Amino acid sequence: MRDVDVDDAYANLLLPARIREAGLDAQDAAFATELAYGTLRWQGHLDAIVVAAAGRPMDEIDATTRSVLRVAVHQIARMRVPAHAAVHESIELLGDHRGRRGFANAVLRRVTATSIDEQVDAIAAGMSADDALALRAAHPTWVVRALRRALDAEGAADELEALLAADNDAPRVQLVALPGLAEPAELGDESTASPLGRLSPAGDPWRVPAVREGRARVQDAGSQLAALALTRAEPVAAGERWLDLCAGPGGKAALLAAEARASGAHLEANELVPARAGLVRQALAAVDPSVEVAVGDGRRYADVDGVYDRILLDAPCTGLGALRRRPEARWRKQPSDVPELARLQSQLLRAAMRAVRPGGLVAYVTCSPHLAETRAIVQGAIADGAEAVDTRAVMTRIAPDATLGGTGEAVQLWPHRTGTDAMFVQLLRRPGGDAAASAR
Ligand SMILES: C[S@@+](CC[C@H](N)C(=O)[O-])C[C@H]1O[C@@H](n2cnc3c(N)ncnc32)[C@H](O)[C@@H]1O
Known part of the structure; x- marks a missing residue:
């Protein structure tokens, strides 16, 4: 996740190699893939939750902690990983760096204190309709608008949410x-x-x-x-x-x-x-x-x-x-x-x-x-x-x-x-x- 974030690596090239190196079995490989690809797809959405809980913008959080927080919140928000397990495993990824552990712990305590839906509703309140849709569907607002225009050109603007949802589904090969x-x-x-x-x-x-x-x-x-x-x-x-x-x-x-x-x-x-x-x-x-x-x-x-x-x-x-x-x-x-x-x-x-x-x-x-x-x-x-x-x-x-x-x-x-x-x-x-x- 850090290599994708910092070095602009391509996840679909990097992840299969890392999975092979780690010798994961099929079940763990599937879990790792959902952790990585899911977190990347939902990044803008996850970032909004982290920023609200951390009270600071993502670029003021060091790259390692940033990646760990995204993965943790994805597990809590979108995967069926029990919150305590997601928090514990994520904090362990920060090694013995006390500053990062303390900060991540505090952020994740806030994220787990209320439901994700409530947090997203609070973030969306006061946003324009397009920004709120972009937040909920995890697409940049300009992409939401471009996709709506393309659907609208064929009289199908009402399919926008279905399209955004399809973008977030892991496709079968x-x-x-x-x-x-x-x-x-x-x-x-x-x-x-x-x-x-x-x-x-x-x-x-x-x-x-x-x-x-x-x-x-x-x-x-x-x-x-x-x-x-x-x-x-x-x-x-x-x-x-x-x-x-x-x-x-x-x-x-x-x-x-x-x-x-x-x-x-x-x-x-x-x-x-x-x-x-x-x-x-x-x-x-x-x-x-x-x-x-x-x-x-x-x-x-x-x-x-x-x-x-x-x-x-x-x-x-x-x-x-x-x-x-x-x-x-x-x-x-x-x-x-x-x-x-x-x-x-x-x-x-x-x-x-x-x-x-x-x-x-x-x-x-x-x-x-x-x-x-x-x-x-x-x-x-x-x-x-x-x-x-x-x-x-x-x-x-x-x-x-x-x-x-x-x-x-x-x-x-x-x-x-x-x-x-x-x-x-x-x-x-x-x-x-x-x-x-x-x-x-
Ligand atoms: C959409 S991809 C093509 C995908 C390919 N048809 C396939 O099915 O695998 C576009 C390709 O155009 C190449 N490209 C970009 N600018 C180009 C140019 N000026 N002349 C020729 N190829 C270019 C890119 O490097 C890229 O490989």
């Missing part, structure tokens, strides 16, 4: 059976929104042989649907050239590569960050090691005119649609990230629309429902001449049972409806070319 290499039935019995997907059986997904053998992967069903929208929008002609423009770490590239192999298309991948390009190569190794992975800024494809038949632009974004999978992410993002990302997204989409051939398809995808990263970017491309393809019709054909959101011809998936991350998908066609070229 979802798997994809790579076409031509594995069948979904090999992965388990519980289906997902994707025709290629299954919920991972409880425990480590590596216990599933197809996952160990690289024939299946961990992947959210929303990501699967986004990739399939591009590959299955219309028939593939042998020899088509596909590009995954922002491919790292390679989840969708692996699925695109399997789809390309099955249909006689050729995939190329590109990624800005060299280390992430390495992850793309790893992801592709079991599917098609011959896929070329270029390293560089995707905006340079603006100089490549009309070369590709299909391009996936899974754009760098705020990730506000995947908050349930990245426990600490919501507290790290800033509203000021949005305009900067939107500028990059527009430039990348302009490059993709140039690099695709006339009549070819670009899938613009984000794992964020923020309207500035979704609708506004697509509207910009359409103003520049791109043609919107009815993505809803394509997705309905691929996933007939999924409850699709979105406005116009775009698809917006939602965790509380489809059990997926909140992926946004819009297929765009470069004007010109002829219909025959699309179905060569």
